[in-house]
Amino acid sequence: MTGDDTLKEIEEAIVRGNKERSAQLVEESLSRVDPLSIIQGGMMPAMEKIGDRFSCGEIYLPELLMAAEAWDGAMKLLKPKMLEAGESIGNIGTVVIGTVQTDVHEIGKNIVATLLSTAGFEVHDLGVDISASKFIGKAEEVDADIIAASAIMTTTMTYQRDILEHLMASGLRDKYIVLVGGGVVNQKWADEIGADGYGETAVEGVRVAKELLSRRGGG
Amino acid sequence: MVSFPEILERATRGPIMSSKDFDIKVFIPKVREVVEKYKIRYDPGTPCPADDDLADRIYQAALDLYADVGTYVIDTERVIQFSREEIEDAVYEAPKEAYFGEGPDRCVFKGRKADDSEIPHCHVGSGTDTTEDVALKMVEAYGRISKAKTVSIPSVTSFGPLKSSAGSPVETLAGISMMRTGREGLRRAGRPGMGIINHMSSCAQGVSTIAASNPQFGARQSDGWLIAPHAELKIDHSSLNQVAYLTSWGANLGQEAGPIMGGYAGGPEGTAVVTTAYCFHGILVARAIYHLTYPVHMNYVCSTTPDMLYVVSTSSQAVSRNVGVPYYALGYAAAGSATKQYFYEAAAYLLAIQSSGIGIEDVHPNKAVVTNGALPIDSEFTCSFGHGMVGITRKEADQIIKRLMETYLSGIKNPPRGRILTECYDILTMRPDDELRRTYDEAIRELRGLGIRFK
Numbered sequence: 026m027t028g029d030d031t032l033k034e035i036e037e038a039i040v041r042g043n044k045e046r047s048a049q050l051v052e053e054s055l056s057r058v059d060p061l062s063i064i065q066g067g068m069m070p071a072m073e074k075i076g077d078r079f080s081c082g083e084i085y086l087p088e089l090l091m092a093a094e095a096w097d098g099a100m101k102l103l104k105p106k107m108l109e110a111g112e113s114i115g116n117i118g119t120v121v122i123g124t125v126q127t128d129v130h131e132i133g134k135n136i137v138a139t140l141l142s143t144a145g146f147e148v149h150d151l152g153v154d155i156s157a158s159k160f161i162g163k164a165e166e167v168d169a170d171i172i173a174a175s176a177i178m179t180t181t182m183t184y185q186r187d188i189l190e191h192l193m194a195s196g197l198r199d200k201y202i203v204l205v206g207g208g209v210v211n212q213k214w215a216d217e218i219g220a221d222g223y224g225e226t227a228v229e230g231v232r233v234a235k236e237l238l239s240r241r242g243g244g
Numbered sequence: 245m246v247s248f249p250e251i252l253e254r255a256t257r258g259p260i261m262s263s264k265d266f267d268i269k270v271f272i273p274k275v276r277e278v279v280e281k282y283k284i285r286y287d288p289g290t291p292c293p294a295d296d297d298l299a300d301r302i303y304q305a306a307l308d309l310y311a312d313v314g315t316y317v318i319d320t321e322r323v324i325q326f327s328r329e330e331i332e333d334a335v336y337e338a339p340k341e342a343y344f345g346e347g348p349d350r351c352v353f354k355g356r357k358a359d360d361s362e363i364p365h366c367h368v369g370s371g372t373d374t375t376e377d378v379a380l381k382m383v384e385a386y387g388r389i390s391k392a393k394t395v396s397i398p399s400v401t402s403f404g405p406l407k408s409s410a411g412s413p414v415e416t417l418a419g420i421s422m423m424r425t426g427r428e429g430l431r432r433a434g435r436p437g438m439g440i441i442n443h444m445s446s447c448a449q450g451v452s453t454i455a456a457s458n459p460q461f462g463a464r465q466s467d468g469w470l471i472a473p474h475a476e477l478k479i480d481h482s483s484l485n486q487v488a489y490l491t492s493w494g495a496n497l498g499q500e501a502g503p504i505m506g507g508y509a510g511g512p513e514g515t516a517v518v519t520t521a522y523c524f525h526g527i528l529v530a531r532a533i534y535h536l537t538y539p540v541h542m543n544y545v546c547s548t549t550p551d552m553l554y555v556v557s558t559s560s561q562a563v564s565r566n567v568g569v570p571y572y573a574l575g576y577a578a579a580g581s582a583t584k585q586y587f588y589e590a591a592a593y594l595l596a597i598q599s600s601g602i603g604i605e606d607v608h609p610n611k612a613v614v615t616n617g618a619l620p621i622d623s624e625f626t627c628s629f630g631h632g633m634v635g636i637t638r639k640e641a642d643q644i645i646k647r648l649m650e651t652y653l654s655g656i657k658n659p660p661r662g663r664i665l666t667e668c669y670d671i672l673t674m675r676p677d678d679e680l681r682r683t684y685d686e687a688i689r690e691l692r693g694l695g696i697r698f699k
Contacts, residue, residue, distance in 0.1 A: 080543070082506065082543060085505075085506045085507070085511050085542075086506060086507045086508055086542070087272045087275075087508065087510050088510075090268060090272070094268075126410075126411075127409070127410035127411040127448065127449065128410065128448075129318055129474060129480055130474060130475070131263070131474075132475050132476075132504055132507045132508065136507075179373045179399055179401045180401055180408050180409055180410040180446075180448040181409070181410045183401075183407055183408070183409040184409060184410075208545070208613070209373070209612075210613075211613050211614070225545065226542070226543050226545070227542075228543070
């Protein structure tokens, strides 16, 4: 089997969300293909395909999560090899994401986190019910580029504004791109609180994250 | 039926599991399994199927699902589990009627059947974000619609100059204020006894809901409180506290569940099953005697696309045929208020749910995310439709829906914004302006041309 065939098979296994098969193929191919080529030639095209299919409604969250699991399994095998060889995986940016204080809704946030991760971002998912200071503390700790805050209710979206006000108060506003999203959030609200970006859907959120990061000079 | 104290016991003694494991290892595989086992298929060419066998298979799939999955408790990280027999007992024992309101305004909300000739329960209003200055007028306008049996009052997220936040004292004050506003608005409409059945739309947290529910502020046992789960099939202590308080008082409890199509439930088939399974969760865990469902599309965040109409139609049929509890659905239109597209989307959604045997509520414009985006004319439309379309069958509804979709589906991605209340109503008289009246009359005329009757 040629290297190209192997990469194609890895791509297909990830698209199908077959974690065992993709891991087996990656393991077998490591003697013939270097890790970076596996990622760029097999795994990333798979996630691009998955992202496209998800955004046009051909597949749904379960299929996306299964593909992401297959991706994670393959990466676990590749990372040590890359470290041994002194290679860097290189991510396009670092995102701290969570659902705001008093809000425990997580599906939308989880989808965005998964899509960001598979789009090449390093994602730190803080979970739900996260205070402004926790968002900022984590962003400082991991030297994030983006803070992404989800809120699903009219009474919790005000905590998105808190994040921006805390950033202002601590003199960190310009350091981070702040993205907001969630059921009741709209562009008007994002503008009103001074957020940098808003995505009506998860796919749109990822597109905005990439665009804002590239405008800033990252990514 | 398993008692509420027993539910709480299971919430603290059930199997321990992380939320992620519940989603990924338990919920998703089981949904996929039952969809396959019961051969549930979605046909985009039939948004409102007239297929009793499909409805019954969805019901059986939902039973299998809930018996295996149960309800996840976020705070204890445990699962409340039920046997299939316990679920079936609960369905058998669940009240098939709910009574709301007092005096001459008292009404009964009954379960219906698909294709039947009963007038559906017409519920009006909206918990959409509304500014304090127009909230009273909105409630009064809703109350004046004589065909409306029960009402939702707006969500107000401010208290004077203070902006409300979940769990903050301002939320408690906003909730109390809105409770008083709701009662006063209905009194001004001449319907002081009308049941408000969406408490507490202004409160996200249990503590503020309970505070604002104190009878001294106007709440009555004969109103209704909606207990919301978290997607999918999860509940938290905040909601269970509301259930504990309200069951102790003997108030009417309802469930509001909004499964996400494209989320953990997967496609339309899985979402139809999960939407049905919420009914079991509602009866057992939320102690609901009435049920509001509002499945929503993950990408379009509305519910008038063909797959969403299939979800709400088939799950409603599954519930109306097999459970028979008071059940109604809330749709989200992509189009903004005061547009023709809104009325077309609303008509399609109402056709799907009325023919499928459940109660109706105003379809919310603009995906319910625009402040002051709901209009009283939406409620007039709902009630006029509900009474005019008595006896509509699923087969007839499906045909009209398909013709309606030809007019609005291309506008779902980039819908018209429309106009909000303060842009198209005289707030003093609460009358629509000439432009809105023309739009409405034109929409009605065109909808009549498609076979829709209004009364």
